[in-house]
Amino acid sequence: xxxxxxxxxxxxxxxxxxxxxxxxxxxxxxxxxxxxxxxxxxxxxxxxxxxxxxxxxxxxxxxxxxxxxxxxxxxxxxxxxxxxxxxxxxxxxxxxxxxxxxxxxxxxxxxxxxxxxxxxxxxxxxxxxxxxxxxxxxxxxxxxxxxxxxxxxxxxxxxxxxxxxxxxxxxxxxxxxxxxxxxxxxxxxxxxxxxxxxxxxxxxxxxxxxxxxxxxxxxxxxxxxxxxxxxxxxxxxxxxxxxxxxxxxxxxxxxxxxxxxxxxxxxxxxxxxxxxxxxxxxxxxxxxxxxxxxxxxxxxxxxxxxxxxxxxxxxxxxxxxxxxxxxxxxxxxxxxxx
Amino acid sequence: xxxxxxxxxxxxxxxxxxxxxxxxxxxxxxxxxxxxxxxxxxxxxxxxxxxxxxxxxxxxxxxxxxxxxxxxxxxxxxxxxxxxxxxxxxxxxxxxxxxxxxxxxxxxxxxxxxxxxxxxxxxxxxxxxxxxxxxxxxxxxxxxxxxxxxxxxxxxxxxxxxxxxxxxxxxxxxxxxxxxxxxxxxxxxxxxxxxxxxxxxxxxxxxxxxxxxxxxxxxxxxxxxxxxxxxxxxxxxxxxxxxxxxxxxxxxxxxxxxxxxxxxxxxxxxxxxxxxxxxxxxxxxxxxxxx
Numbered sequence: 001x002x003x004x005x006x007x008x009x010x011x012x013x014x015x016x017x018x019x020x021x022x023x024x025x026x027x028x029x030x031x032x033x034x035x036x037x038x039x040x041x042x043x044x045x046x047x048x049x050x051x052x053x054x055x056x057x058x059x060x061x062x063x064x065x066x067x068x069x070x071x072x073x074x075x076x077x078x079x080x081x082x083x084x085x086x087x088x089x090x091x092x093x094x095x096x097x098x099x100x101x102x103x104x105x106x107x108x109x110x111x112x113x114x115x116x117x118x119x120x121x122x123x124x125x126x127x128x129x130x131x132x133x134x135x136x137x138x139x140x141x142x143x144x145x146x147x148x149x150x151x152x153x154x155x156x157x158x159x160x161x162x163x164x165x166x167x168x169x170x171x172x173x174x175x176x177x178x179x180x181x182x183x184x185x186x187x188x189x190x191x192x193x194x195x196x197x198x199x200x201x202x203x204x205x206x207x208x209x210x211x212x213x214x215x216x217x218x219x220x221x222x223x224x225x226x227x228x229x230x231x232x233x234x235x236x237x238x239x240x241x242x243x244x245x246x247x248x249x250x251x252x253x254x255x256x257x258x259x260x261x262x263x264x265x266x267x268x269x270x271x272x273x274x275x276x277x278x279x280x281x282x283x284x285x286x287x288x289x290x291x292x293x294x295x296x297x298x299x300x301x302x303x304x305x306x307x308x309x310x311x312x313x314x315x316x317x318x319x320x321x322x323x324x325x326x327x328x329x330x331x332x333x334x335x336x337x338x
Numbered sequence: 339x340x341x342x343x344x345x346x347x348x349x350x351x352x353x354x355x356x357x358x359x360x361x362x363x364x365x366x367x368x369x370x371x372x373x374x375x376x377x378x379x380x381x382x383x384x385x386x387x388x389x390x391x392x393x394x395x396x397x398x399x400x401x402x403x404x405x406x407x408x409x410x411x412x413x414x415x416x417x418x419x420x421x422x423x424x425x426x427x428x429x430x431x432x433x434x435x436x437x438x439x440x441x442x443x444x445x446x447x448x449x450x451x452x453x454x455x456x457x458x459x460x461x462x463x464x465x466x467x468x469x470x471x472x473x474x475x476x477x478x479x480x481x482x483x484x485x486x487x488x489x490x491x492x493x494x495x496x497x498x499x500x501x502x503x504x505x506x507x508x509x510x511x512x513x514x515x516x517x518x519x520x521x522x523x524x525x526x527x528x529x530x531x532x533x534x535x536x537x538x539x540x541x542x543x544x545x546x547x548x549x550x551x552x553x554x555x556x557x558x559x560x561x562x563x564x565x566x567x568x569x570x571x572x573x574x575x576x577x578x579x580x581x582x583x584x585x586x587x588x589x590x591x592x593x594x595x596x597x598x599x600x601x602x603x604x605x606x607x608x609x610x611x612x613x614x615x616x617x618x619x620x621x622x623x624x625x626x627x628x629x
Contacts, residue, residue, distance in 0.1 A: 071510075074474075074484055099505040103486045106471035110443060110478035115589030118469035128593055141593065147355055147466060152596045160589035201483050201514040204500065208508035220628065244628050269468055277627050298627055300618070311605055316618055320610025328612060332619040337629040 003036040003060075004029055005090040005162065007081060008053065009072075009100050010043045011208070018096035018169035020056050025123060025172040026094055027057030032125050033138055035091070036060060040084060042077050044070035054183045055176050061183060066190040068199060071206060072100050074107060075198035082111045083193040090162040092140050094123075097166035109164050115157040116164040117142035119268060121171055121291050128156055140165065145268050145287050152287065170216050170272035170292075213247070213263040220246030220277045223266055223293070226253035227282025227303065228322065234259055236326050237281055243330050249273065251289045267292035281322045285310025302326070340495045342398030343516075345389045346453050348446060348460035348476065349382040349403050349418065351411040355465050376410065378417050381461025383529035385522040388491060389459045390422045390530065396494065400424045404449055406434060406442060412545045415568050419540040420532040425565070427453075428545055431572035436585030439467070443475035445583055448576035450480060457499070458519040462487060473521035483518045489526045545570045 006026045008019035023039060030037040039058040041049055043065065050061040064080045081104065085093065093108075095101035097119045109116035122143040128136040140163040142155040157163040215221055222241040224234055234248065241248045250260035252267055266273055267289040278296035283289060285301075285308055293299070294313055301314035302322045311317035318325055353374035386403070393399040403418040403426035405411050415426030429449050437445065450458060458477070463470035470486075477484035489504040492511065500513040504525050542559070544552070545568045549560060560566050573583060581587060608614040623629045 074486075078478075099487060099507075102470045103474060103484070106439070106469075106474040107478045107484070109471070110440060110475035113440065113589065115438060115440060116469075116471060117590060118467075118471060130591075146595075147353075153592055154594040154596075155590050156593045157589050158591060201485065201512055201518075203510055203512050205511040206508065207510075277622070298622075306607070311607075314605050316606050316608055318608045318610060318615065318618070325610045325615060328610075328615040329619055332616050333623070333628065336620070337623060 001089055002091045002161075003038050003088070004033070004092045005038045005040060005085070005088070005094070006058070007093070007095045007101065007104070008039050008041045009096055009098065010041060010046070010049065011071075013043075013045060013049065015041075015049065015052060016096060016098065016169070017174060018098055018101070018167070020052075021169065021172040021174045022094045022096065022167060023053065023056035023058055024175045025167070026092075027177075029092065029123065029125060029140070030057070030059075033091070038062065038088070038090070040064075040081065042069050042080055043072075050183065050185050054181055056174075057177055057181075059183045060186060062186045062188055064188040064190050064193070068194075069190070071203060072104075073199070073201055073203060074103055075201065076194045077104055078107045078111065079195060079198050080188065080190070080193040081108050084188065085112060085162060093162040093164045095164070095166045097168040101166050105164060105166050112160075112162070114160040114162055114164055115155075116166070117144060117155045117157075118166050120144045120165045120167050121268070123165060123167070128158060130158065134158075139163065145291055168268075168272065213261065215247045215249050215264055215266065216271050216273055218247035218273070219275050220244050220279075221249045221266070221273055221275045221293075221296075222246055222279045222281065223249035223251065223283060224254050224260065224281045225251040225283030225289070226257055226259075227284070228254060228259055229282070231259045233323070236323065240279070240326050240330055243333055244277075246275070246277070249278075249293075251283050251286075253286075280310050280314065281326070283310050284308050285313070340396050341497070342396055342400070343392060343457055343494075344453070344455045345392060345399060345401045345457045345459060346450055346455040347382070347386050347389050347401060347403045347418065347423070348450075348458065348472070349386065349405045349414050350379045350461075350464045351376050351405065351407050351414045352379045352464050352466040353377075376413070378414055379461055379464045379466075381463060381522060381524050383461070384524060384526040385459045385461045385520075386418055386421065386423065387527055387529040388488065388520070388522050389457075391527075392457070392491060392494060393422070402426055402453065402455075404429065404446065404453070406430070406445060406449075409545065409547050412548060412568055416540060416543050417532075419543055420537050421530055422533060422536060426568060428568055428570045429572075429576075430547075430570055431583075433573045433580065434584050436588065437583065438588035438590045439469055439471040439475060440589060441582060441584055441587035443472050443479055444578065444587055445576070446472065447476045447479035448578040449571060450476065452576060456516045458482070458517075460519070460521050462521045462523050470521070473519060477519040480519070483514050484521070485512055485514055485518060486521045487523050488520045489523055540566070542566050543568055 009016040036059040038060040095105040124141040249266040301317040406429040
């Protein structure tokens with residue numbers, strides 16, 4: 001009772017990275033709160049999947065295994081999660097801020113009348129005293145940028161349980177336990193939770209695309225913002241990225257302007273990256289963006305504006321035009337690398 | 339032949355967070371909403387277009403907007419009328435203030451229940467919060483199925499709708515029986531522009547509150563043209579439990595808001611001169627950051 005639950009997404013027996021990241025975070029929170037970490041997996045042909053979840057710290061794994069439960073569909077998954085939460089009364093429930101998690105979590109929160117905070121960038125445990133003087137111990141502090149990334153808000157759910165939050169893929173670290181541990185499985189009786197009406201939406205066809213652009217695992221990212229000016233000007237960034245063996249990223253403003261594809265978007269509404277080198281070209285540095293790249297090992301900014309906020313987190317800021325600077329970088333690298 | 343539909347489009351007036359200027363934040367670090375232009379939430383416009391296309395292909399279909407907000411949010415209804423919607427309702431009451439997504443969804447769902455539509459269409463998310471929660475929560479409160487991230491309606495007939503969903507890593511074709519709720523992605527077709535004929539017809543469309551601040555001559559003008567009246571609904575016009583509205587009905591509370599402050603770290607400033615760029619590249623190669 002009153003443990004931490006993580007909803008784990010699977011696709012053909014493979015657990016989503018975001019779920020493993022949430023388990024890693026969940027076990028840190030569970031340790032702090034001195035409670036257990038529980039995983040819930042809903043799908044088909046799940047036997048054996050618990051072993052990997054134990055490896056990330058799950059103490060109890062709830063399995064709902066039924067041919068009708070894969071691929072994911074909103075209503076049956078909602079019924080199982082809400083039913084289980086009503087019985088188990090978790091204090092915290094975490095979901096990936098993925099297409100799936102952002103479809104499921106609000107539905108669950110509405111059914112349970114508990115609050116949900118979307119796209120958290122940090123989760124902490126802390127106390128709260130409200131204006132009436134009521135004290136709350138050990139609440140989940142859900143921290144997220146708001147208002148297009150111009151403010152950072154700390155959200156709490158003082159009176160409702162579970163305290164629910166979603167987190168985007170890549171925001172939390174994914175780390176296996178150093179030493180293997182085991183746990184227990186709880187096989188759920190699916191028919192106890194789902195209703196026939198839960199299957200009114202039928203999936204006729206499904207095409208999964210392998211992620212073609214993978215900026216998350218690139219060691220070097222050359223990223224462009226609105227200041228790049230056009231889709232054509234991005235070619236220069238592609239050239240530098242290819243010479244250095246990296247990938248091209250973009251800010252939301254650049255993606256919204258049509259200069260780059262959404263798959264390349266770095267930041268709060270894109271992906272979070274931690275490359276060893278991040279070169280920010282024509283990016284002003286709104287939190288919307290920096291939330292997704294500030295943990296890069298080294299940051300170089302190239303910007304005409306010497307007062308651009310990005311310069312405050314950059315290790316090096318080159319004040320100048322990217323059409324001048326980038327060709328010089330390419331030229332020097334070609335001449336001097338092995 | 340297909341049956342005409344009753345469609346409700348959920349739309350929100352939002353501050354344009356994409357164009358935040360220097361005066362957007364007050365000295366105390368709070369948002370200065372007055373300094374930001376209020377716009378039609380972008381994905382809600384895609385939702386409106388999806389609804390209008392269903393109206394085009396199914397004669398007799400009606401499209402009504404529902405928006406919740408202060409008096410100025412009547413602009414959203416007018417904007418919808420200019421583009422081809424049949425009407426709209428402004429949900430406005432002080433008791434709705436301070437609502438989080440759950441309390442917002444509750445109020446919207448009470449209003450939708452009164453309108454009793456076959457189909458509810460909303461944008462995936464609003465740019466001021468980026469939560470994508472209100473669509474699914476409204477569906478849950480009405481005990482209706484939801485289909486999120488819709489890009490296109492592939493077919494509608496016999497009370498069934500088939501749509502294409504755009505997911506992070508692919509696409510899905512799904513079919514469902516009406517009534518249900520759709521949320522629409524930015525990858526769906528953009529909204530048609532304002533239509534000159536509708537602009538002329540509806541430019542004087544006003545809520546009662548707006549009329550009260552106007553010249554009395556208009557009262558008679560509006561009485562004769564009922565299509566120019568934008569209904570305003572408050573808490574007493576929708577059946578709901580008062581404790582579920584607004585701040586009281588919001589389980590999430592804001593504990594703290596911080597203006598964004600960068601952690602200043604030691605940053606070396608360089609110029610775009612050859613010597614500066616070359617010494618940087620030399621250092622990056624030497625410490626194996628690149629190469």
